Amino acid sequence: MSAGDAKAPQAAAAKTVPAGEAAASAEAGRSAQTPVGTLIGLLVVLALAAVTRVLDKNVPGWTEGTAFGEVAAAIEYPVYAIVLGLVGNAVLTATGLRDRLSGAFRTEFFIKTGLVLLGASINLAVIVTAAGPAIIQAIVLISAVFLFTWWLGGRFGLDARLRALLSSAVSICGVSAAIAAAGAVQAKREQLAYSASLVIVFALPSIFLLPWLASVLGLSPEVAGAWIGGNIDTTAAVTAAGAIVGEDALAVATIVKVTQNALMGVVAVALTAYFAFRVERRADARRPGLGDLWHRFPKFVLGFIAASIIATLYLGAVGSDAGKEVIGTVNDLRNLFLILAFVSIGLEFRVASLREAGWRPIGVFAIATVVNLALALLLASLLFSGFSVT
């Protein structure tokens, strides 16, 4: 989560308390962050990541032969990381330290670095082969879910700007899309806070629910990955759910989600133009150009593709067997950054967010999520049923 994202829930207070008080509260949260606090926060994140590693490696052995043994063997590292993050969140909130240390809880930075490294474990041919169905799925899904949410928001009587934020968040990539849309339509602070809060509240249970449903439905890893990538809103949560299902599902989920991320710029620019020309009818409005698209483009996508190209060339030069161990080390680094991101998801979660959102945005978001769930499953089954990562 970017710095702007992380601050969004703080702004939600503007809805329920006087504006001056809310601004003061948000300012107090920001001013509570100091370099020393951020350094201590980083140590907390690293310590929880280390505990995650210890639990992931040892719990199956410790519990072997007990009633918990089989369950423990099935638990993947994202579960330990998120649960430890939530426990850390509760402790830091109770002791009043959370805001002071929160400068280090950088989910978006950790996940993007992890995804760039993930590119090295995906052969360029897989990305090229998956790009076609991933782009088709992303275009159909984003268009259908965005328009449905926009229409539903209108039926629920939501303001046009909040409709744009919710539609972007649920159809593209969660908080990042809501931030991009907020800038595009000049949304109010509390509207961004609503959307950011809803994304996080809905994403957290999805991390555990979708891998379980994929197993119940008997989906192949590739279809499960495409479903997870097309449905869960935040990129970090997609990665966590994909990692729970397995390596192949993680690869497809990442390709699908990265494709959606790449299309975020197109939607943001379209929203800018729509609100300038159709909603506000501003006389000084200018037509958006390629520069605006580049400005909105998530640059880590380039790093993800570059890493795949570099690793594919490297393996071609040294041979798969010789390079396997080296790429394994890159994967260890990748997992380290993903664990840091998953711990940060838990540390950033705010229990009060749902209450702050109000029932109408929650209703719109919940219904849109169900539609997204069904449509993404249909598209994933149609487009990825014959696809293989290996």
Add this chain to the structure above:
Amino acid sequence: MSESKALRRDEPPAPSGGRALRINEDWAATIIGLVLLVLVLTGVIPVGVVP
């Protein structure tokens, strides 16, 4: 509540500042990720050293 305070509720979420931070974070993640990859491939970060 004064008028200036009331208006604060309607302020858009500082797009320019937030945007700049996001771009920096995107590029930072890209550069750090690729530098780490090159360090591993060239042997500067040896196999087995990552915990």
